[in-house]
Amino acid sequence: xxxxxxxxxxxxxxxxxxxxxxxxxxxxxxxxxxxxxxxxxxxxxxxxxxxxxxxxxxxxxxxxxxxxxxxxxxxxxxxxxxxxxxxxxxxxxxxxxxxxxxxxxxxxxxxxxxxxxxxxxxxxxxxxxxxxxxxxxxxxxxxxxxxxxxxxxxxxxxxxxxxxxxxxxxxxxxxxxxxxxxxxxxxxxxxxxxxxxxxxxxxxxxxxxxxxxxxxxxxxxxxxxxxxxxxxxxxxxxxxxxxxxxxxxxxxxxxxxxxxxxxxxxxxxxxxxxxxx
Numbered sequence: 514x515x516x517x518x519x520x521x522x523x524x525x526x527x528x529x530x531x532x533x534x535x536x537x538x539x540x541x542x543x544x545x546x547x548x549x550x551x552x553x554x555x556x557x558x559x560x561x562x563x564x565x566x567x568x569x570x571x572x573x574x575x576x577x578x579x580x581x582x583x584x585x586x587x588x589x590x591x592x593x594x595x596x597x598x599x600x601x602x603x604x605x606x607x608x609x610x611x612x613x614x615x616x617x618x619x620x621x622x623x624x625x626x627x628x629x630x631x632x633x634x635x636x637x638x639x640x641x642x643x644x645x646x647x648x649x650x651x652x653x654x655x656x657x658x659x660x661x662x663x664x665x666x667x668x669x670x671x672x673x674x675x676x677x678x679x680x681x682x683x684x685x686x687x688x689x690x691x692x693x694x695x696x697x698x699x700x701x702x703x704x705x706x707x708x709x710x711x712x713x714x715x716x717x718x719x720x721x722x723x724x725x726x727x728x729x730x731x732x733x734x735x736x737x738x739x740x741x742x743x744x745x746x747x748x749x750x751x752x753x754x755x756x757x758x759x760x761x762x763x764x765x766x767x768x769x770x771x772x773x774x775x776x777x778x779x780x781x782x783x784x785x786x787x788x789x790x
Contacts, residue, residue: 535576537595539604541569541583549608552585587611710754718758719744725763726770747773 541552548569555562556573557580565571575581575595581604584590588608593599624631636642710718722744735743748754751769 535574535600536572537575537581537599537604538570538572539606541565541571541585541606541608543588543608543610549585549588552583552608555582555584556580557582583608707755710758714758715748715754718754719748721761722753722766722770726767743774743777746777750776 539554541549541554543549548567550565550567550569552565552569552571553562554565554571554573556575558576559574559579561573563571563573573581577595577597577600579595581593581595582590583593583606585608587610589611591606591608593604593606595604637645719741723740747770750773753766753769757766
């Protein structure tokens with residue numbers, strides 16, 4: 514009879530124990546209510562480890578009075594002791610963020626309020642003072658090279674509005690004012706020095722003379738070649754190209770050519786050439 518009662522009691526205890534081996538469902542969040550995926554949940558009795566899904570949900574096998582350890586990087590670990598109520602509803606666990614510790618700041622100087630004591634302690638280090646003094650001395654030394662000038666080149670410099678203009682208000686008598694200025698310009702143009710013509714200028718001058726001068730030299734037996742020789746002689750003797758290539762005066766040139774031709778006839782005999790012609 515006692516044996517039967519023992520087995521009956523053993524069966525009841527086993528049924529009761531089996532009925533308590535269930536699953537716990539839960540959710541992991543932080544203090545702000547954000548879901549925490551990839552959180553590890555460990556049953557310390559069975560060493561079973563599960564990881565929460567992307568919504569922070571998890572399911573783990575457990576029994577009443579089991580201890581669950583919840584851990585996630587950056588958060589403080591948390592332990593939960595299960596009871597009968599945790600098997601009938603969701604086990605919601607909130608994890609706290611691990612506070613970041615800031616290195617302690619040590620204040621080396623505490624002002625006393627007395628300027629005589631506080632001011633010397635506020636002075637920069639000796640090395641900084643020496644460096645500042647060296648920089649100040651360097652900035653006071655003169656430059657070794659010539660500084661660039663910001664002057665405007667004379668070609669691009671602005672002109673005086675009155676430069677090169679005559680003052681009409683100063684017109685007066687006695688050769689002053691506009692009349693005096695015009696007289697001075699005329700005198701300057703007359704007295705300007707004349708330069709000797711180069712080869713190209715002489716040829717251009719000769720060409721113009723032969724185009725406008727109509728003196729009848731053919732009756733003396735001069736052809737075009739002979740006239741070119743005579744023209745070179747007249748130019749050499751009376752400086753025709755020097756005096757008239759820039760200021761071509763037909764009357765003066767013809768007068769000089771007549772004088773030069775009389776001189777030319779004295780040294781050149783054209784009678785034979787005329788008789789042959």
